[in-house]
Amino acid sequence: xxxxxxxxxxxSILSExxxxxxxxxxxxxxxxxxxxxxxxxxxxxxxxHSVLDKEGQLNTVEEMDPAExxxxxxxxxxxxxxxxxxxxxxxxxxVRRTGISSAEEILRVERxxxxxxxVMSTHGRRGx
Numbered sequence: 001x002x003x004x005x006x007x008x009x010x011x012s013i014l015s016e017x018x019x020x021x022x023x024x025x026x027x028x029x030x031x032x033x034x035x036x037x038x039x040x041x042x043x044x045x046x047x048x049h050s051v052l053d054k055e056g057q058l059n060t061v062e063e064m065d066p067a068e069x070x071x072x073x074x075x076x077x078x079x080x081x082x083x084x085x086x087x088x089x090x091x092x093x094x095v096r097r098t099g100i101s102s103a104e105e106i107l108r109v110e111r112x113x114x115x116x117x118x119v120m121s122t123h124g125r126r127g128x
Contacts, residue, residue, distance in 0.1 A: 002034040002088075006115040008106050009041055011074055017121045019078070025119075026085050035087040039075040040109060042102040043067055044095040068093050 007022060009015045022037065029035055044067070075091035082089055094105050110118055 001032075002036050003029060003117070004036045004038060004113060004115045006038045006040055006106070006110055006113065006118045008102075008118070008120045009039060009075065009078065011041070011071075014121050014123065016078070018119045019082070022119050023082070023085060026087060037079075037082060037087050037089050038109075038113060038115065039079055039089065039091045040106070041071045041075055041093050042096045042105045043071050043093060045098045068095065 005022060005025075007018055009018075026035055071093045072091055075093065079089040079091055092109065094109065096102055096105055106118065106120075109115070
């Protein structure tokens with residue numbers, strides 16, 4: 001049976017403190033239990049702006065790709081540090097929808113991926 005652990009990270013040193021606890025927990029799983037770590041980051045939402053092309057057509061541009069790629073690269077780098085622990089690592093970046101909080105996105109992914117445990121640090125200001 002696979003145990004799924006969701007680890008929301010925002011790129012801060014504080015958010016990465018949760019990784020120490022995850023590393024300690026992994027030790028206690030039995031050899032028969034497979035562990036999947038889901039490194040997860042919520043970004044955005046991104047503002048859309050319009051640009052006139054050469055023909056005078058109004059096109060909507062969303063500046064998300066560089067930020068999304070940067071977030072994914074960050075998660076992959078964090079994942080490299082955990083690979084020697086014998087766990088499967090998946091990285092996922094979600095662009096937060098307007099009107100939806102990061103906490104709601106975390107809980108949505110928790111339900112969709114049927115996560116067993118969420119391990120995260122928080123500033124304690126709002127949300128979860």
